[in-house]
Amino acid sequence: MEDSSKAVLDRVDVRILRTLQAEGRLTNAELAERVNVSPATCHRRTQRLFEEGCITGVRAEIAPAAVGLSALVMVGVVLDRSTPESFAAFEGAVLELKDVLDCNLVAGDFDYLLKIRVRDMADFNKLHGQKLIALPGVRQTRTFFVMKEVKENAPLPF
Amino acid sequence: MEDSSKAVLDRVDVRILRTLQAEGRLTNAELAERVNVSPATCHRRTQRLFEEGCITGVRAEIAPAAVGLSALVMVGVVLDRSTPESFAAFEGAVLELKDVLDCNLVAGDFDYLLKIRVRDMADFNKLHGQKLIALPGVRQTRTFFVMKEVKENAPLPF
DNA sequence: GATGAAATCCGAGTCAC
DNA sequence: GTGACTCGGATTTCATC
Numbered sequence: 001m002e003d004s005s006k007a008v009l010d011r012v013d014v015r016i017l018r019t020l021q022a023e024g025r026l027t028n029a030e031l032a033e034r035v036n037v038s039p040a041t042c043h044r045r046t047q048r049l050f051e052e053g054c055i056t057g058v059r060a061e062i063a064p065a066a067v068g069l070s071a072l073v074m075v076g077v078v079l080d081r082s083t084p085e086s087f088a089a090f091e092g093a094v095l096e097l098k099d100v101l102d103c104n105l106v107a108g109d110f111d112y113l114l115k116i117r118v119r120d121m122a123d124f125n126k127l128h129g130q131k132l133i134a135l136p137g138v139r140q141t142r143t144f145f146v147m148k149e150v151k152e153n154a155p156l157p158f
Numbered sequence: 159m160e161d162s163s164k165a166v167l168d169r170v171d172v173r174i175l176r177t178l179q180a181e182g183r184l185t186n187a188e189l190a191e192r193v194n195v196s197p198a199t200c201h202r203r204t205q206r207l208f209e210e211g212c213i214t215g216v217r218a219e220i221a222p223a224a225v226g227l228s229a230l231v232m233v234g235v236v237l238d239r240s241t242p243e244s245f246a247a248f249e250g251a252v253l254e255l256k257d258v259l260d261c262n263l264v265a266g267d268f269d270y271l272l273k274i275r276v277r278d279m280a281d282f283n284k285l286h287g288q289k290l291i292a293l294p295g296v297r298q299t300r301t302f303f304v305m306k307e308v309k310e311n312a313p314l315p316f
Numbered sequence: 317g318a319t320g321a322a323a324t325c326c327g328a329g330t331c332a333c
Numbered sequence: 334g335t336g337a338c339t340c341g342g343a344t345t346t347c348a349t350c
Contacts, residue, residue, distance in 0.1 A: 020218035054224040060178035066212040067316035098315030106302035144264035157256030158225035
């Protein structure tokens with residue numbers, strides 16, 4: 001993968017990105033028509049965008065409820081030490097937890113903010129008691145149950 | 159769109175979902191091979207999963223840095239009143255803000271948690287001063303700059 | 317150095333079974 | 334759910350600017 005930050009994107013590239021961000025399963029022929037280039041050119045451009053890492057993947061979005069993951073929980077985590085080793089250990093362990101969809105190191109009242117999907121509150125309590133507080137170096141967690149998902153994973157505005 | 163919560167998913171459906179979640183641009187022929195069914199069957203199953211709303215869409219993931227959106231910020235919001243009208247007004251306004259990727263109503267110290275992508279801190283300060291604190295009913299915000307994205311938008315674990 | 321037209325081959329989508 | 338059949342798209346080649 002090339003350094004995507006070096007890629008120079010012209011208008012056609014941007015149109016391809018925007019279109020595929022909205023409809024990732026478009027055929028090359030349709031995509032070409034939408035962005036007003038020939039199918040051959042569109043194919044080459046799109047391939048380049050993948051190779052350069054501008055497009056990191058194309059993924060189907062699954063309705064969480066359809067696969068029994070109706071509950072969304074945000075968790076703020078505070079570690080008991082602020083050493084590089086402490087952060088690395090925590091991050092390594094969190095990467096193994098499939099229920100954790102997002103994990104970000106932040107500046108503020110917490111060290112990390114996690115986004116977690118589980119079946120229900122009972123499931124979360126189990127995860128919290130057995131996994132989260134057992135993660136390396138965790139001093140404290142604060143849980144925010146999501147009561148309503150107003151907007152989830154909106155497309156990038158560019 | 160049907161009620162996806164009523165759909166009964168068998169093993170083949172689940173394999174299709176998992177596979178398309180990882181590689182949304184697979185051809186039907188390849189998908190059929192991966193899940194061990196005939197192309198015709200695979201095609202009908204996949205179509206059904208879309209129609210039932212189990213698959214809500216297929217989207218290309220764009221590297222944020224490639225389109226000049228390198229900064230990620232989480233923001234906790236507290237409203238000054240907890241009335242249904244107040245919540246509705248806030249939510250309606252937030253849906254218009256393209257920089258806000260996620261917005262969730264939560265239980266805890268905040269009313270809402272937002273996930274925001276912008277170019278840099280200067281951009282965020284402008285957004286914060288001109289748009290966020292001007293949203294209807296906002297009493298207070300707390301900003302968490304993301305210093306490191308450990309995990310972003312991981313696939314659903316099912 | 318990238319483009320579009322044409323040419324080949326393979327998959328999508330639909331049928332009967 | 335399978336197998337076959339037709340049509341259209343994916344992908345490459347090549348001449349061109």
